[in-house]
Amino acid sequence: xxxxxxxxxxxxxxxxxxxxxxxxxxxxxxxxxxxxxxxxxxxxxxxxxxxxxxxxxxxxxxxxxxxxxxxxxxxxxxxxxxxxxxxxxxxxxxxxxxxxxxxxxxxxxxxxxxxxxxxxxxxxxxxxxxxxxxxxxxxxxxxxxxxxxxxxxxxxxxxxxxxxxxxxxxxxxxxxxxxxxxxxxxxxxxxxxxxxxxxxxxxxxxxxxxxxxxxxxxxxxxxxxxxxxxxxxxxxxxxxxxxxxxxxxxxxxxxxxxxxxxxxxxxxxxxxxxxxxx
Amino acid sequence: xxxxxxxxxxxxxxxxxxxxxxxxxxxxxxxxxxxxxxxxxxxxxxxxxxxxxxxxxxxxxxxxxxxxxxxxxxxxxxxxxxxxxxxxxxxxxxxxxxxxxxxxxxxxxxxxxxxxxxxxxxxxxxxxxxxxxxxxxxxxxxxxxxxxxxxxxxxxxxxxxxxxxxxxxxxxxxxxxxxxxxxxxxxxxxxxxxxxxxxxxxxxxxxxxxxxxxxxxxxxxxxxxxxxxxxxxxxxxxxxxxxxxxxxxxxxxxxxxxxxxxxxxxxxxxxxxxxxxxxxxxxxxxxxxxxxxxxxxxxxxxxxxxxxxxxxxxxxxxxxxxxxxxxxxxxxxxxxxxxxxxxxxxxxxxxxxxxxxxxx
Numbered sequence: 001x002x003x004x005x006x007x008x009x010x011x012x013x014x015x016x017x018x019x020x021x022x023x024x025x026x027x028x029x030x031x032x033x034x035x036x037x038x039x040x041x042x043x044x045x046x047x048x049x050x051x052x053x054x055x056x057x058x059x060x061x062x063x064x065x066x067x068x069x070x071x072x073x074x075x076x077x078x079x080x081x082x083x084x085x086x087x088x089x090x091x092x093x094x095x096x097x098x099x100x101x102x103x104x105x106x107x108x109x110x111x112x113x114x115x116x117x118x119x120x121x122x123x124x125x126x127x128x129x130x131x132x133x134x135x136x137x138x139x140x141x142x143x144x145x146x147x148x149x150x151x152x153x154x155x156x157x158x159x160x161x162x163x164x165x166x167x168x169x170x171x172x173x174x175x176x177x178x179x180x181x182x183x184x185x186x187x188x189x190x191x192x193x194x195x196x197x198x199x200x201x202x203x204x205x206x207x208x209x210x211x212x213x214x215x216x217x218x219x220x221x222x223x224x225x226x227x228x229x230x231x232x233x234x235x236x237x238x239x240x241x242x243x244x245x246x247x248x249x250x251x252x253x254x255x256x257x258x259x260x261x262x263x264x265x266x267x268x269x270x271x272x273x274x275x276x277x278x
Numbered sequence: 279x280x281x282x283x284x285x286x287x288x289x290x291x292x293x294x295x296x297x298x299x300x301x302x303x304x305x306x307x308x309x310x311x312x313x314x315x316x317x318x319x320x321x322x323x324x325x326x327x328x329x330x331x332x333x334x335x336x337x338x339x340x341x342x343x344x345x346x347x348x349x350x351x352x353x354x355x356x357x358x359x360x361x362x363x364x365x366x367x368x369x370x371x372x373x374x375x376x377x378x379x380x381x382x383x384x385x386x387x388x389x390x391x392x393x394x395x396x397x398x399x400x401x402x403x404x405x406x407x408x409x410x411x412x413x414x415x416x417x418x419x420x421x422x423x424x425x426x427x428x429x430x431x432x433x434x435x436x437x438x439x440x441x442x443x444x445x446x447x448x449x450x451x452x453x454x455x456x457x458x459x460x461x462x463x464x465x466x467x468x469x470x471x472x473x474x475x476x477x478x479x480x481x482x483x484x485x486x487x488x489x490x491x492x493x494x495x496x497x498x499x500x501x502x503x504x505x506x507x508x509x510x511x512x513x514x515x516x517x518x519x520x521x522x523x524x525x526x527x528x529x530x531x532x533x534x535x536x537x538x539x540x541x542x543x544x545x546x547x548x549x550x551x552x553x554x555x556x557x558x559x560x561x562x563x564x565x566x567x568x569x570x571x572x573x574x575x576x577x578x579x580x581x582x583x584x585x586x587x588x589x590x591x592x593x594x595x596x597x598x599x600x601x602x603x604x605x606x607x608x609x610x611x612x613x614x615x616x617x618x619x620x621x622x623x624x625x626x627x628x629x630x631x632x633x634x635x636x637x638x
Binding site for chain 2: 038165238
């Protein structure tokens, strides 16, 4: 890649490509939870590193935007740093670690602890957009299942989990139903984050680059985690306190701190943790 | 107290500097020039151009140098560059009858008009290390004979005259070729789209798929009707001037297989075809592609699928792209500790319940 910023269009992608992505985004917003095929481009980072999210962010960014990028909840993880630097370089937008000050937040594997606002867009990086994929490997089949709202297979899977393990054994990428219609993969966020998606004031956009799919949840849309009346969904977390800020309601990282395997727990959302400390 | 890991940015910068240093290697050894790669590693160039879907030996050489010889990494560099280029039109169909071939062989006929032309092939070399190349390795120049400057009629034409092989027809739906790099792949794909996906698929993946058909997983009895490698011109119609101009001369490998005949009481049996077309001298891939193309054609030829992997369009087309594959396979080395933490909590809870049930 050249070192001269002038070689790139604003936010890297050419305007035609951004337009194509925006069309897919509009369609996705109109049909909440439906996976819209889009002509994903090769990006200068590998598939699996967030190429879908990067394309969605590129299509949304304007010069006045303030961008925050997190991976595993933190702004400091290497890939978050790398993607943030990418947009600093090719879009020249302001970046921040402060959740409240960001207008666009690109995330991998977490939803920030702070409640998002109507002025914000949350862009998720998605590896496998199809929630039914591990039950049915064929895309040709799963598209028909969605079209017919034929979700029995998923309920049987959840039921079998309970009958074998005593509970639904999905800890992350826990399937949700959007707007009473489509079953959707929330991306590999821990199920602790699922309730944050429900009636969220921010726009939630999902980009899967390799799989060439975009989907969305418009603001204030019903997003329900699948469950049974007698086995209600539970947003689980480690039942500990953050040892840095003292929070008792956040999702925690478990860190091994010595050779004996001693653990400590701290907030996965580094910005939230910092804000609680001060 | 544990301090959250900071300094990702510095770590990345240092990793990049270290990478550059290792790429250059021992400074006492002369720096490898892009020209050297271009002229002496031409088969690597061919792979990078084919799977990068960009015919540009110079950029392919640069990519190979930058990627330290990792061809998939080089292909990725080319793809990421290619996708930024504007697409200004569709070239005229290439006519491989007009190829100036440096290699052209047929396995189905002992001899044929134009003859068998071996060209620069490894086929009959003895695979003995040539220790002379360790030393100076000066090689005499070779001047090919006059017969290398002719055009050859396609071997399948001879079968065609007899009506004994299926004819290729461009159906109207395929007249406008789809573009895999500008539209999302959707299944079922027509043959034009399948061939497009196969020609940029990973050589190793196609080789494995092709091999599996020969070993019985979707067997289709192939003969190499013809394999040819050589230069062809690419023409483009400029609307403003209203006629075709030659915009490039490219080297390609083409393989046509002649496959098992099929027929019924009402339809006389015919040979069928598989087709392979790859940038550069890349005959292993051209042959593999032809075999896989033929295997994927079972539906349109009215055959019954064995359910073999190579006959499964969704399986082959979704998994042959090495840039997609390498990205997704390797991405599991990125941090996943948030999800792992969620799994930890879940498994602890389930284990606790199980132990309590056992005790109770």
